[in-house]
Amino acid sequence: MSHVNSLSDEDFITTFGNLVENCPLVAASVVSCRPFNSLMHLHAEICSFIDELPLKGREGILRGFSMLGLPSLQQTEESRRESKVAGVPELVKSHGTEFNNLNKSYSLKFGFPFVICTWLNKEEDILHGLRSRLHNSPEEELHTGIEEVKKIALLRLKNLVSDDMDSKM
Amino acid sequence: MSHVNSLSDEDFITTFGNLVENCPLVAASVVSCRPFNSLMHLHAEICSFIDELPLKGREGILRGFSMLGLPSLQQTEESRRESKVAGVPELVKSHGTEFNNLNKSYSLKFGFPFVICTWLNKEEDILHGLRSRLHNSPEEELHTGIEEVKKIALLRLKNLVSDDMDSKM
Numbered sequence: 001m002s003h004v005n006s007l008s009d010e011d012f013i014t015t016f017g018n019l020v021e022n023c024p025l026v027a028a029s030v031v032s033c034r035p036f037n038s039l040m041h042l043h044a045e046i047c048s049f050i051d052e053l054p055l056k057g058r059e060g061i062l063r064g065f066s067m068l069g070l071p072s073l074q075q076t077e078e079s080r081r082e083s084k085v086a087g088v089p090e091l092v093k094s095h096g097t098e099f100n101n102l103n104k105s106y107s108l109k110f111g112f113p114f115v116i117c118t119w120l121n122k123e124e125d126i127l128h129g130l131r132s133r134l135h136n137s138p139e140e141e142l143h144t145g146i147e148e149v150k151k152i153a154l155l156r157l158k159n160l161v162s163d164d165m166d167s168k169m
Numbered sequence: 170m171s172h173v174n175s176l177s178d179e180d181f182i183t184t185f186g187n188l189v190e191n192c193p194l195v196a197a198s199v200v201s202c203r204p205f206n207s208l209m210h211l212h213a214e215i216c217s218f219i220d221e222l223p224l225k226g227r228e229g230i231l232r233g234f235s236m237l238g239l240p241s242l243q244q245t246e247e248s249r250r251e252s253k254v255a256g257v258p259e260l261v262k263s264h265g266t267e268f269n270n271l272n273k274s275y276s277l278k279f280g281f282p283f284v285i286c287t288w289l290n291k292e293e294d295i296l297h298g299l300r301s302r303l304h305n306s307p308e309e310e311l312h313t314g315i316e317e318v319k320k321i322a323l324l325r326l327k328n329l330v331s332d333d334m335d336s337k338m
Contacts, residue, residue: 010235010242010243013233013243014243017191022186022197025194027229028229028232029223029229030229032228052225056202056218057218057221060194060196060201063182063197063198073179074183107178112178
């Protein structure tokens with residue numbers, strides 16, 4: 001990880017600032033854990049930082065995400081791309097009304113949007129997840145949502161630390 | 170505060186996302202404290218959220234700011250404007266070398282940039298602050314920096330909640 005470890009703090013934050021959607025504070029906080037031995041070490045520090053946040057902060061992390069399939073000013077380019085690859089636009093086309101209603105009910109019940117690592121789920125898994133997770137308790141969904149955030153962060157991290165960057169490690 | 174209290178979560182986060190420089194998580198976290206009785210109530214929730222963050226997170230908040238007077242990709246429009254009003258460009262013109270050296274020494278010693286509420290300080294106060302705060306302990310500077318962040322957040326909040334918005338409260 002010599003390349004990652006040698007970045008200035010500001011370059012580190014700019015590079016890794018959206019591993020967690022709309023939450024550059026995560027990168028700005030874990031930068032002090034350098035040097036990282038590996039990409040998994042960096043990811044582990046991200047996960048423990050998130051877990052150490054007060055309840056409100058973990059809910060806030062989830063609120064940095066947008067409702068799946070709905071146009072949103074706060075959605076980042078990464079999220080838009082991931083959503084497209086996972087077939088969310090097709091899902092909206094085929095199950096638009098149900099999908100939007102489920103999404104709204106979810107946000108209303110839990111106070112944060114439904115978060116799922118779209119890269120790891122096919123269209124039907126996303127719809128199934130939305131249908132079934134709506135019945136969970138707020139505690140379960142905070143936990144599940146945060147675990148999805150961690151998976152998204154790992155995939156974004158792997159995507160950023162490309163083969164080219166890897167070879168410098 | 171009826172107007173602020175009636176915003177959607179996402180509109181609230183978009184509106185108040187930069188009260189703390191580059192840290193929309195703060196707005197995304199305190200949105201759950203609504204309804205707010207007053208602007209000072211909202212500010213108090215921001216302050217307690219920041220204070221409840223783990224040490225790394227409070228350091229991370231400071232790292233969301235840029236070094237005063239240095240060009241930076243991460244500097245937001247608000248910060249650029251505040252810096253200009255405080256006369257930072259003139260300060261760089263007249264004391265450029267000393268100013269940059271002090272800034273660098275500060276970041277190197279503490280691991281985060283020098284943060285000061287430029288709106289409340291004149292040119293000479295900023296330079297004096299930089300000179301004297303460099304001798305503080307890391308604990309003192311984390312505390313002082315965070316208190317400055319809170320002042321900046323209050324001024325940005327007052328600036329956003331304009332007379333027009335006020336009249337709707």
